[in-house]
Amino acid sequence: MAARQNHIKDFIAPMVFNGSLDVVGFARWLSGYCLPALEQPSRLILDNAPIHQKAVILPTTVGLQDLVEVAGHQVLFLLKYSPDCFARPLVYNKIKHDFSALKQARMYAEPGTSIDEIIRNYCTA
Incomplete structure (x- = not known):
C-alpha cells in the first residue's frame, strides 16, 4: 500500500504486508506513515472501501476522517x-x-x- 501526490512521482509511505488489510492496519499506516509524510494541508482521496469508512479503536475510538482532519488534512471520498x-x-x-x-x-x-x-x-x- 502507498500514497501518491500529483506533483511527486515517488510513492509516499510505501508498505508491504502479508495477508489482507483491516481497518486497524489501515489506521496505523495512515497515522504512523502517511499523514506525517504529507505536505500541509493535503486532501486524501479515498475510495468507498469499508476500511476507509469505519471507526477504529486506537487509544480511543476515532473515525478515520477525524484522524486525518486532526492532522490538518481533508478527506474526500470518491463517488460510487x-x-x-x-x-x-x-x-x-x-x-x-x-x-x-x-x-x-x-x-x-x-x-x-x-x-x-x-x-x-x-x-x-
Whole structure:
C-alpha cells in the first residue's frame, strides 16, 4: 500500500504486508506513515472501501476522517462507480500498472534488495 501526490512521482509511505488489510492496519499506516509524510494541508482521496469508512479503536475510538482532519488534512471520498461522470477505471489502471511493475521488479531484483530500493528504482526510471 502507498500514497501518491500529483506533483511527486515517488510513492509516499510505501508498505508491504502479508495477508489482507483491516481497518486497524489501515489506521496505523495512515497515522504512523502517511499523514506525517504529507505536505500541509493535503486532501486524501479515498475510495468507498469499508476500511476507509469505519471507526477504529486506537487509544480511543476515532473515525478515520477525524484522524486525518486532526492532522490538518481533508478527506474526500470518491463517488460510487458511475462511468458517465467519473474516469475511475483510468485511475485504477494506472495504479494497477504501477503495482504490477513493482511486483515484477521485486521478482527479478537481486536477492537482498530492499523494497525501498525497488520502489526508488521504479520511480526514477
